[in-house]
Amino acid sequence: MPGDELHALHQQELRRGTIVLACLLILKRPNYGYALLDRLDKHGFTVEANTLYPLLRRLEKQGLLTSDWNTDESRPRKFYRTSRAGTALADALSRDWDEMYSAFQSLKDET
Amino acid sequence: MPGDELHALHQQELRRGTIVLACLLILKRPNYGYALLDRLDKHGFTVEANTLYPLLRRLEKQGLLTSDWNTDESRPRKFYRTSRAGTALADALSRDWDEMYSAFQSLKDET
DNA sequence: AACGCTAATGTGCGTCACACACTATTGCAA
DNA sequence: TTGCAATAGTGTGTGACGCACATTAGCGTT
Numbered sequence: 001m002p003g004d005e006l007h008a009l010h011q012q013e014l015r016r017g018t019i020v021l022a023c024l025l026i027l028k029r030p031n032y033g034y035a036l037l038d039r040l041d042k043h044g045f046t047v048e049a050n051t052l053y054p055l056l057r058r059l060e061k062q063g064l065l066t067s068d069w070n071t072d073e074s075r076p077r078k079f080y081r082t083s084r085a086g087t088a089l090a091d092a093l094s095r096d097w098d099e100m101y102s103a104f105q106s107l108k109d110e111t
Numbered sequence: 112m113p114g115d116e117l118h119a120l121h122q123q124e125l126r127r128g129t130i131v132l133a134c135l136l137i138l139k140r141p142n143y144g145y146a147l148l149d150r151l152d153k154h155g156f157t158v159e160a161n162t163l164y165p166l167l168r169r170l171e172k173q174g175l176l177t178s179d180w181n182t183d184e185s186r187p188r189k190f191y192r193t194s195r196a197g198t199a200l201a202d203a204l205s206r207d208w209d210e211m212y213s214a215f216q217s218l219k220d221e222t
Numbered sequence: 223a224a225c226g227c228t229a230a231t232g233t234g235c236g237t238c239a240c241a242c243a244c245t246a247t248t249g250c251a252a
Numbered sequence: 253t254t255g256c257a258a259t260a261g262t263g264t265g266t267g268a269c270g271c272a273c274a275t276t277a278g279c280g281t282t
Binding site: 230 | 255256258259260261262263264266267268269270271272273274275276278279280281282
């Protein structure tokens with residue numbers, strides 16, 4: 001397997017789970033899927049649409065997001081918002097992330 | 112699903128891939144699996160043995176690690192060491208990690 | 223000498239997130 | 253009125269990880 005493919009593979013594994021946390025953080029302000037794609041991309045979390053939509057439905061099923069169809073405007077859009085449980089989880093995961101960050105620091109310092 | 116289970120689930124996803132990077136960094140100095148478990152644990156990367164061993168063999172098959180059986184001492188141990196390709200990948204993944212870190216910073220600053 | 227404990231490595235199965243390829247509908251602009 | 257972009261969804265495969273289990277060998281205790 002060429003080196004670039006290998007990197008892509010492991011990079012994907014490394015980013016795993018971060019999209020969930022990013023969504024929970026961003027969706028403290030309600031937004032709909034397609035616009036969320038842009039927001040994520042702007043912050044460096046590039047995701048495919050076909051990855052994001054199932055993810056949003058998963059999070060809703062887990063009670064971390066709530067959703068409402070906005071039918072006021074011409075084009076109907078499904079707005080998601082981080083629930084209270086979602087906010088709690090986002091806080092917990094942020095702490096976990098920070099711990100991993102220190103863990104890597106302690107590894108690099110050890111060279 | 113209770114909140115604790117949910118947290119455990121997402122936490123696992125978030126940590127995914129970090130073990131690989133941690134191993135590549137630690138194994139710049141050769142070491143064997145069982146001792147590596149300790150080193151990882153001390154740095155905050157707690158892993159099950161039955162997770163680590165297949166991982167090491169995967170990384171070896173991908174050419175990121177090399178291995179030698181040490182039969183000098185009474186108990187035979189398989190020593191792993193990060194290869195040149197492994198070092199290169201570790202550097203690349205470290206950069207990826209730092210980018211994700213900044214990405215999260217820019218998210219939190221935006222509240 | 224028999225027993226059990228720990229060191230040390232390994233395997234098989236299930237689960238879950240994510241990528242990839244695809245479908246479906248609707249509003250707006252050329 | 254044709255066509256593109258916005259918006260949402262599905263189905264299938266793959267790969268990492270956890271869990272439970274298996275295996276061998278040296279060490280200490282009784």
